[in-house]
Amino acid sequence: MAATTGLAVANIYYNQPMLGLIETSMPGALTALVPTVTQLGYALGLFLLVPLGDRVERRGLIVLQFLLLSVALVLAAVAPTPALLLGASLVLGALATVAQQIVPFAAHLAPAERSGAVIGKVMAGLLCGILLSRTLAGFVAEHAGWRAMFWLGVPLALIAAAILRAMLPTSRAKGDHHGEGPRYAQLLASLWHLWRRHRALRLATLTQGLLFAAFSAFWSILALRLAQVGQGAGVAGLFGVIGAVGILAAPMAGHVADRRGPHATIVVGVALMVVAWIIAMTFSGVVGLALACVVLDLAVQSALISHQHIVYALDQGARARLNTLFMGGMFLLGAAGSALAALAWHGAAWTGVSVLGLALGVGAGLVNWLARRPQEA
Template sequence: MTKDDKAPAGAAMAGDATGRGLSGAMALLFALACGLSVANIYFAQPLLDAMAHDLGIAPAAIGMVVTFTQIGYALGLILLVPLGDLTDRRRLIVGQTALSAIALIIVGTASHAAVLFAGMVLVGLLAVVVQVLVAFAASLATPDGRGRAIGTVTSGVVGGVLLARFVSGALADIGGWRLVYLVSAGLMLVMAALLLRLLSRSPKATRAGLSYPSLLRSTAALFAEEPILRERALFAFLIFADLNVFWTSIVLPLSAPPFALSHTTIGLLGIAGFAGALAARNAGRLADLGWAQRTTGLSLMLMLGAWAVFACLHVSLWFVVAGVIMLDLGLQAVHVTSQSLIIAARPDAASRLVGGYMVFYSIGSAVGGLASTMMYAVAGWDGVCMLGAGISAAALLVWILTASRTEAPASCASTP
């Protein structure tokens, strides 16, 4: 029996690096794993007021829950994700998923603000398994289907981000905010067992043959070598700051009079956002066809328009629903397009490219979350809308200045 004959049962589902590509079933499993993992970062947003009340945290400071989570995520992107180009991604993915369950238990049983913040750092640190999964999916996909594969897997990421708010709100209304994290811990253990059973080992071509310190240095060097990485990292910072400006602060006006909505009701907004995210699944296909820059520009215009709609919050909640669809549709399209472009530039360094790119996602999310609650405390919802619109306008300006880049199908640049 050969070594290949001893591969896990899931190897046939996953495909390989020799041209068979990523199977649809495995792409969906990757999407589900990504959704569950990334949801852990965003469960807190509809629960900030409940956490603050339970642990005696000042309302103006509760945004630090989001900030500490994103700090952990940024550290994971720098220290853990590049390992996907050095070690077996299957082992890395299963290990991070299992350890995430322990971090969630720490959060769910926290009795002091300091323990909560420390637990959230660990949750963020381990949630970067999402990026290892995205890089693994990209390495298994064929070059002309890479954008489509990334689009499918990333739809799970955005779905997890958005549905997390509904799930956490519903569970919190049933059994309190702690129940949310304890239930998620159980689900992560189940997912770890499933991934262990079904994932194939990493293709040998993805292993860089570098020492760990050299691997980290090469990640930083990619920013100097790849202009597309610098450009798309800036977009990541801006669009995810924009997203978190909205989602971190929207719970504050909706949970207060005259709305006084429950956590479950507020979380339902995530379903509207999920609809927008699903509509953007084909953004990866557009990148494969060479329409990445046009897709980016139209999507950023949509995100800017969403803030004009959000400003009508006190007229009707339906404006908020429409704005959520616009905001998340635009963000998903930019995000998928960006990952397709940067991985196509250097497929041999997929994990390092995605990790470096997502550092800026994490920084943007942290800055947006903290700035949002601070702005709301000073200028209310109108101030938040002005902040979000300003960030969207800045992203659109960056696109105008960089859109002269010649577009070509991502698959054309897919050779190492």
């Protein structure tokens, strides 16, 4: 499950190290929006597709999304214009949310006392997909062109569908046998009630969203910063391997959350995010950026596992919808971070991006401080 989660989420990050090559073959302002539109598609899929995990048979839903994802990859590979590439990217991002069908399914299958550890392992696969996708895409794009990477994604999605079809148990959501469960429209309507009911969900979403915005700001601009110092898509992709060191935090963070509670790990994650951007601002060469990359990925992963531990414990019967709200909010703020980073880059180059990332990290710290305060009666 961890490996296929990584394969799914990788699809929304292939474009980042390839952006310079895409802009070369498709000049124009629209091309620069490809990463942002892909993330917006992912957020859209979180709100419209992931809630289905509380309604329909999960294995079939996961397999179907992987099959449709392979079609979206074909559309991206053959897109002749920036506008059509943006459209394909939006659909691709939405279907890549199959990763977020797998995560709550893993939590559902795990014993309660091992939930944090299991989530940590699956999220390690997800973060591995995020980071190593850049390495793979950078290498493939540099040697075979950016379209080749989307073509390569097609058989990978089909393989994931076949593996999960063979290995996952069937698992019907509550009320699915005779239609007693909430209909799709009711599932979507219930999102607002869950959001209002759970203060911990709102604060976890905002804190993690700000951290992910800082994370997205770094990765969406990294290829452009490296190009300034004479490095191409291959080097930008290698940063995925460097950042993968932070993946080691996932299982460890899960075990700590199971044993000592999640809040201490969140504080550490927020502090590391601030440190990462101080490093990126002060030492903006290749070596400094590599160090910042490791610390930044460690930061966002540590906090993410702990926040998911909190969110999934709120209502076991609504885990897919809770995941929709949490991850949807996180990716919306991530898309905002990418968009703001593009503006900061054009206005003040890497210094502007660094100030933005640092401000987002500090903002996450303030929200986390509010989350720890006792709620007034």
